[in-house]
Amino acid sequence: MDNLANTRTRQHGLTAREAGLIACTTCGRLDRAGLVCARCGATLSSRYPDSIQRTLAWLAAGIVCFIPANLYPMLITRTLGREEKNTIIGGVIELVNYGSYFVAIVVGVASIVIPVAKFVVIGLLVASIRRAWPLDPHARLHLYEITEFIGRWSMIDVFVVAILVALVQLDFVASVNPGLAAVSFALSVIFTMLAAQSLDPRLIWDSIEEGPSDE
Amino acid sequence: MVAAIDPSRLIACPMCDLLHSARSAQDGERIRCARCRTVLESSRPKAIDRTLASAATNVILIIGALFFPFIKLEGAGSRQNATLVDALSAFGGGLTAPLVLVVAAFIVIIPLMRAGALCYTLWPLRFGRRPYRHAARAFRFANSLKPWSMAEIFIIGVVVALVKVAGMAEVSLGPAFWMLVAMVAVLVLENHNFCRWTIWRILGQDSTV
Numbered sequence: 001m002d003n004l005a006n007t008r009t010r011q012h013g014l015t016a017r018e019a020g021l022i023a024c025t026t027c028g029r030l031d032r033a034g035l036v037c038a039r040c041g042a043t044l045s046s047r048y049p050d051s052i053q054r055t056l057a058w059l060a061a062g063i064v065c066f067i068p069a070n071l072y073p074m075l076i077t078r079t080l081g082r083e084e085k086n087t088i089i090g091g092v093i094e095l096v097n098y099g100s101y102f103v104a105i106v107v108g109v110a111s112i113v114i115p116v117a118k119f120v121v122i123g124l125l126v127a128s129i130r131r132a133w134p135l136d137p138h139a140r141l142h143l144y145e146i147t148e149f150i151g152r153w154s155m156i157d158v159f160v161v162a163i164l165v166a167l168v169q170l171d172f173v174a175s176v177n178p179g180l181a182a183v184s185f186a187l188s189v190i191f192t193m194l195a196a197q198s199l200d201p202r203l204i205w206d207s208i209e210e211g212p213s214d215e
Numbered sequence: 216m217v218a219a220i221d222p223s224r225l226i227a228c229p230m231c232d233l234l235h236s237a238r239s240a241q242d243g244e245r246i247r248c249a250r251c252r253t254v255l256e257s258s259r260p261k262a263i264d265r266t267l268a269s270a271a272t273n274v275i276l277i278i279g280a281l282f283f284p285f286i287k288l289e290g291a292g293s294r295q296n297a298t299l300v301d302a303l304s305a306f307g308g309g310l311t312a313p314l315v316l317v318v319a320a321f322i323v324i325i326p327l328m329r330a331g332a333l334c335y336t337l338w339p340l341r342f343g344r345r346p347y348r349h350a351a352r353a354f355r356f357a358n359s360l361k362p363w364s365m366a367e368i369f370i371i372g373v374v375v376a377l378v379k380v381a382g383m384a385e386v387s388l389g390p391a392f393w394m395l396v397a398m399v400a401v402l403v404l405e406n407h408n409f410c411r412w413t414i415w416r417i418l419g420q421d422s423t424v
């Protein structure tokens with residue numbers, strides 16, 4: 001598809017904002033002004049309002065919830081007076097001890113590697129936008145898309161806990177209860193997903209052309 | 216220059232805001248943003264039919280998955296079939312309550328609402344009729360729910376849980392589990408056949424929002 005004729009000495013054409021238009025990211029409609037999209041009813045904004053601040057706020061909430069998620073137990077098992085508490089890392093180590101290496105890797109990546117990587121990537125994207133770091137915008141957009149796609153997968157361990165609790169509730173002599181970590185981890189995943197959704201990817205391209213933003 | 220631009224004949228890339236002149240994708244074609252390569256529009260023949268069919272299938276599969284046996288337990292001398300409804304209602308108090316809420320929302324309530332909203336939006340369009348009232352709102356709602364529908368992640372969770380209890384009891388999977396698996400497969404197909412920009416364009420031809 002041909003982009004509009006170059007109006008400046010640049011490789012690409014005009015952005016909607018430069019043309020005085022507001023693009024609806026929900027349905028693609030363009031408008032000159034207005035608060036609500038005339039086609040789909042979504043709130044209209046050239047760039048998400050306070051995108052950076054909102055992203056940082058959700059990110060901070062996600063990191064805060066991630067701390068108790070790692071310190072407190074995910075799962076509390078009581079068998080005949082004995083109580084066993086498993087943290088996220090404890091659960092992974094237990095899987096390794098049972099020899100279930102593949103499952104241990106799946107859980108370890110989903111519960112530790114992905115959340116930490118997500119914090120780092122979102123932080124990096126925000127910093128690169130604010131400071132206008134000359135990083136390749138294509139690479140940054142890619143990072144953003146991967147982060148948005150992969151973050152949900154961290155939820156695996158929360159589901160595992162829920163299923164174990166339900167299974168045991170139905171039958172066994174033992175009693176299993178979710179620990180504080182199960183809830184705070186779920187919240188951490190939800191908050192980080194909201195952080196990624198609050199970040200307006202269009203800012204990545206703006207910062208290249210306009211220099212540091214003071215947002 | 217700027218004054219001469221007609222917004223209705225343009226589309227903007229949702230990822231980088233670059234303007235392109237709007238045109239429909241031809242057979243099997245994918246129109247990508249010239250700058251960031253994001254797909255702007257893809258030609259998906261029968262997108263409405265196929266999306267509608269998969270949404271309707273999903274409603275049936277989710278309801279089936281709730282009431283058919285999900286897991287079969289064979290413990291010491293006892294044998295038990297558990298449905299998802301049993302499992303969700305077997306929870307006690309304390310921290311299990313928020314956990315149940317999270318699980319029920321992500322694997323049952325949100326996927327069901329999303330499929331329902333899609334059916335509501337697409338049903339009249341399939342017959343070339345005017346969209347129902349608030350169709351745009353319903354379709355917007357369906358799109359915003361997408362990242363929060365987590366059946367595929369739940370399935371992996373079930374497998375991990377089974378590995379964890381492997382030594383303690385004989386556990387096997389019932390038809391409801393396979394219904395969830397089928398639902399994920401349908402969602403993957405739906406993703407392939409779905410172009411929300413195309414559907415928005417068809418919805419937008421009617422002015423009632």
Ligand SMILES: [Zn+2]
Nearest residue numbers: 024027037040
């Ligand atoms: Zn719109």
Ligand SMILES: [Zn+2]
Nearest residue numbers: 228231248251
């Ligand atoms: Zn683009």
